[in-house]
Amino acid sequence: MKVFEKVDAVIVKTPDASFFYFTGLEGTWESSYAIVFPDAVEVVAPPLERGRAHFYTSRREMEALLKELATAEKIGFNSRGLSHADYLYLKKIIGGKWIDVGKEIMEARVVKRKSEVALIRRACRETKRIMESLSMEGKSEAEVAAEAEYEMRKRGMKAAFDTIVAFGKNSSSPHHTAGKKRYATPAILDMGARYRNYCSDITRTFVERRGRKIYEIVEEALNIAIDEMMEGVKASEVVKKVEDFLKKHGHGMRHSLGHSIGIEVHDGFSLSSASNFILKENMVFAVEPAIYTAGMGVRIEEDVIVKKGKAEIIR
Amino acid sequence: MKVFEKVDAVIVKTPDASFFYFTGLEGTWESSYAIVFPDAVEVVAPPLERGRAHFYTSRREMEALLKELATAEKIGFNSRGLSHADYLYLKKIIGGKWIDVGKEIMEARVVKRKSEVALIRRACRETKRIMESLSMEGKSEAEVAAEAEYEMRKRGMKAAFDTIVAFGKNSSSPHHTAGKKRYATPAILDMGARYRNYCSDITRTFVERRGRKIYEIVEEALNIAIDEMMEGVKASEVVKKVEDFLKKHGHGMRHSLGHSIGIEVHDGFSLSSASNFILKENMVFAVEPAIYTAGMGVRIEEDVIVKKGKAEIIR
Numbered sequence: 001m002k003v004f005e006k007v008d009a010v011i012v013k014t015p016d017a018s019f020f021y022f023t024g025l026e027g028t029w030e031s032s033y034a035i036v037f038p039d040a041v042e043v044v045a046p047p048l049e050r051g052r053a054h055f056y057t058s059r060r061e062m063e064a065l066l067k068e069l070a071t072a073e074k075i076g077f078n079s080r081g082l083s084h085a086d087y088l089y090l091k092k093i094i095g096g097k098w099i100d101v102g103k104e105i106m107e108a109r110v111v112k113r114k115s116e117v118a119l120i121r122r123a124c125r126e127t128k129r130i131m132e133s134l135s136m137e138g139k140s141e142a143e144v145a146a147e148a149e150y151e152m153r154k155r156g157m158k159a160a161f162d163t164i165v166a167f168g169k170n171s172s173s174p175h176h177t178a179g180k181k182r183y184a185t186p187a188i189l190d191m192g193a194r195y196r197n198y199c200s201d202i203t204r205t206f207v208e209r210r211g212r213k214i215y216e217i218v219e220e221a222l223n224i225a226i227d228e229m230m231e232g233v234k235a236s237e238v239v240k241k242v243e244d245f246l247k248k249h250g251h252g253m254r255h256s257l258g259h260s261i262g263i264e265v266h267d268g269f270s271l272s273s274a275s276n277f278i279l280k281e282n283m284v285f286a287v288e289p290a291i292y293t294a295g296m297g298v299r300i301e302e303d304v305i306v307k308k309g310k311a312e313i314i315r
Numbered sequence: 316m317k318v319f320e321k322v323d324a325v326i327v328k329t330p331d332a333s334f335f336y337f338t339g340l341e342g343t344w345e346s347s348y349a350i351v352f353p354d355a356v357e358v359v360a361p362p363l364e365r366g367r368a369h370f371y372t373s374r375r376e377m378e379a380l381l382k383e384l385a386t387a388e389k390i391g392f393n394s395r396g397l398s399h400a401d402y403l404y405l406k407k408i409i410g411g412k413w414i415d416v417g418k419e420i421m422e423a424r425v426v427k428r429k430s431e432v433a434l435i436r437r438a439c440r441e442t443k444r445i446m447e448s449l450s451m452e453g454k455s456e457a458e459v460a461a462e463a464e465y466e467m468r469k470r471g472m473k474a475a476f477d478t479i480v481a482f483g484k485n486s487s488s489p490h491h492t493a494g495k496k497r498y499a500t501p502a503i504l505d506m507g508a509r510y511r512n513y514c515s516d517i518t519r520t521f522v523e524r525r526g527r528k529i530y531e532i533v534e535e536a537l538n539i540a541i542d543e544m545m546e547g548v549k550a551s552e553v554v555k556k557v558e559d560f561l562k563k564h565g566h567g568m569r570h571s572l573g574h575s576i577g578i579e580v581h582d583g584f585s586l587s588s589a590s591n592f593i594l595k596e597n598m599v600f601a602v603e604p605a606i607y608t609a610g611m612g613v614r615i616e617e618d619v620i621v622k623k624g625k626a627e628i629i630r
Contacts, residue, residue, distance in 0.1 A: 026492070027490065027492055028477070028490060030490075046570075047569065048489050048490045048569075048570055049490060050488055050490075050491075077399075079398060079399040079400035079403070080398050080399075080400040080401075081398065082398060082399050083394060083395050083396065083397060083398060083399065084392075084394040084395075084397050084398065084399045084401075084402040084415075085394035085395040085415070085417065086395075086399075087399040088394070100399075100400070102400065142468060142469065142471055143469060145468055146465050146468030146469045147465070149464060149465065149468060150461050150462070150464065150465035150468075153457060153460055153461030153464060153465075154457065154458060154461045156457055156494075156495075158477065162343070162473065173365055174363050175342065175343060175345075175363045175364060175365075176365075177341070177342055179471075180471075254362065254363075255361075255363055
């Protein structure tokens with residue numbers, strides 16, 4: 001990993017999701033630390049958790065463990081995942097030279113290992129199965145969200161984020177909170193499951209005649225995005241193609257075209273006109289073109305694996 | 316508020332829960348800022364959210380808005396709620412003298428306003444109603460957790476944290492993840508709902524003859540805690556009384572006696588032997604004495620409002 005060209009060890013503290021990336025652990029792991037070396041990972045945690053870790057029962061024990069285990073000259077950390085207070089505190093008790101490797105960690109995480117792709121695939125498949133089994137007619141947004149999350153829980157997963165259910169006019173708000181409104185079209189269902197640390201993020205919009213035309217434009221925008229996504233292509237170029245297409249039909253994007261998914265629903269990279277990174281094999285993105293007007297919204301979102309050739313929609 | 320004795324304005328960024336404390340807003344509010352003055356609050360947010368805010372559609376617009384609105388010499392921030400990267404970035408674009416007021420904000424949040432107490436009360440009542448209506452026999456831990464969260468969702472709330480259901484031997488692990496194990500005693504159900512930003516956190520343990528004796532000790536520990544909790548009392552003294560009682564029966568605490576609740580499930584203050592703060596009227600705590608042995612655990616948790624006289628268990 002590129003990270004270890006810059007530092008000898010990396011310290012990560014929960015809730016930074018990189019803790020789970022480096023340790024492979026599942027659960028909450030409150031106030032826990034991972035000390036990551038090129039060939040080993042040590043975990044320091046309070047005794048509430050179960051698993052391989054050095055457990056501390058007091059602040060003094062915690063500090064002693066961190067000092068003992070973090071034996072490195074150059075210590076890497078993620079400045080976006082560590083609070084300013086923790087940064088000052090850890091730097092003081094551990095010493096050494098602290099180097100921000102947040103960017104390098106993110107870049108490593110964005111290209112998925114085979115085992116990670118398998119877990120995301122599983123989360124996506126289970127999510128699609130649930131989406132197909134849900135009936136929405138006659139129900140309120142909150143009821144549909146409750147049922148969706150109940151089904152995830154029953155399958156041993158949990159909601160990766162608050163399920164968005166937006167009926168009728170509410171569909172025009174990308175982050176609508178599911179409420180009392182009863183089923184009406186357009187009906188947006190945007191949900192994701194977390195299966196053993198890995199997330200899916202999928203959206204369907206159900207329209208009637210009124211929304212059909214907008215739906216077809218959004219669907220075509222999704223096809224364009226997927227056709228363009230391929231190892232070696234600049235992300236912003238994909239976005240530009242989609243934006244040009246939408247503009248031709250008199251529409252613009254109100255949010256980014258998508259984002260990488262993984263341990264986090266927004267796992268590092270965003271697909272926007274400012275994204276000047278190059279797509280690589282085994283990056284996994286939620287691609288979510290959408291059109292919002294004053295009275296309605298249509299969004300279609302698929303999870304997509306970048307390949308050397310044509311990208312694969314996870315089905 | 317004491318905060319404004321030290322600074323002219325406070326900047327808070329989501330996901331720091333103080334954003335919701337100062338603005339009263341509900342929802343996700345990704346990448347949003349609150350600029351808090353003694354008599355006004357300005358919100359800067361991307362256009363995904365609905366509500367009163369200055370919306371930005373680019374980084375440049377965001378920076379311009381922050382610079383324009385954060386017109387103060389001395390700017391307060393919460394070093395525990397802001398990432399190191401955000402701290403460096405905001406300080407650079409906004410300028411001024413940055414002062415850590417995290418402690419003062421926490422101390423303000425810990426004493427609840429009347430409206431906050433009302434919302435916590437509602438969350439507790441709804442949670443207790445759900446707990447009473449759930450039947451666990453014959454079901455797996457994951458099924459019970461799924462049903463509990465479904466009921467919260469149906470009532471327009473959501474789980475404040477992953478519902479803990481631990482049957483039989485699993486009860487000996489304080490942070491057990493609900494799994495496939497079928498109902499057995501001791502059966503721990505530890506759940507909390509978020510009602511309009513405010514949390515409950517309640518635990519019940521169901522025992523049969525085998526666990527009866529331990530149950531009675533834990534119940535008595537809870538009574539001792541509540542009898543001791545009162546405005547003017549040092550928190551550590553309450554904890555000491557409970558610890559002494561448990562020690563007399565050959566047991567110790569494996570986690571703290573409790574924690575304040577509010578917008579966060581762990582809302583700032585912890586009840587441990589190191590807690591040298593003084594209890595004040597309208598602090599609200601989840602009090603959760605517990606005994607864990609190798610083969611079983613018993614935990615009882617009530618949410619409690621500190622009063623001038625005897626503390627009140629929220630029923």
